[in-house]
Amino acid sequence: MPEIPDLNIFCTNLAERLVGKKLKDIRILIDRRLKLPEADFKTALEAHKLVAINRVGKQLYFEFANKHVLSLQLMLYGSMHWYEGKNDNKFTIAELQFSDGIGLAITDWQKAVILSLDPEVSKVPDALHLPVGYLVKALKGKNKPIKTVLQEGKVVQGIGNAYVDEILYAANLSPFSIAAKIPEKKIGVLTKAIEEVLVEAEAHIRKNFPDTITEKERDFLKVHLPKHKVTPKGEPIIVAEIASRKTYYTEGQELFE
Structure with a gap:
């Protein structure tokens, strides 16, 4: 399972290639863990510019210019992969296609990855930001x-x-x-x-x-x-x-x- 050290690095590398680009298309191939229909994700996120990627606990927050947030929790076996054109990655849960043709495939053979739209932010402090005492x-x-x-x-x-x-x-x-x-x-x-x-x-x-x-x-x-x-x-x-x-x-x- 990716944890804080991994996720902080993922944020940096994802942001370098994706921030400032518009999300052209989001496709959710495995929807069993969605709390909302795929259509809600499309309406909220497609054609909007990605402005930041941050880590919140064990989740990655993809933050868009219209204030909507796509949350990704990779769970135990979830993974991310770059692609251009056709996505050939096995066990794909979702595909994010951006305006310059770059794609991000989210995969998990266990199908446990969690995608959420506008998640409620926990008040529990992050391990790297614990208040004194x-x-x-x-x-x-x-x-x-x-x-x-x-x-x-x-x-x-x-x-x-x-x-x-x-x-x-x-x-x-x-x-x-x-x-x-x-x-x-x-x-x-x-x-x-x-x-x-x-x-x-x-x-x-x-x-x-x-x-x-x-x-x-x-x-x-x-x-x-x-x-x-x-x-x-x-x-x-x-x-x-x-x-x-x-x-x-x-x-x-x-x-x-």
Whole structure:
């Protein structure tokens, strides 16, 4: 699943080619997850200029001059691909054709991608823009594992399965720790780790895959490494499940319960 580091880079690269162009045509080939008919998307978006592409949590917002917004959530296997002329990409969910002939295909073999028109913006703060001291208050009374709390999107927006494991590893905090039991000082360490892990990951991807609009390898991660048995430090990686999510961590991560 593309997460904050990937999506920030996608925004940059999509904007470079698409902002300032008019959307000539939008075709939605798989509509099972639409809340509105395709015709509403066409009426709202076609023939209007794209003025910005931004990330909101795990969604990409395509913002048009007439104030309408197309939201794209790629989910687990969604992907984007450039094309010109005919789109030959398999498992296409939607096609966006712009005025200069460039096309953007959105694909997903699982058909789980979500397209929305003018979505309601969540008030939950983004992981990269947490107010000072926010998590200290937000975690009070939360009696779920910290991994679940960080990932479910009700306290923090934008953190997915891979990077929550990386953040907790960086903070030396067990994913099984009960959120409300974590001491304030440790929450400070966690808050710092959230920003550092996400910023460093984005820098790595941007350096190695500067033009990408699709998710790339994550072999640079330190603990969420399905093909590895140990971290770069040689610590054995433990694999477990939390709320049906495969979780990667080490024995040394501090547990609060």
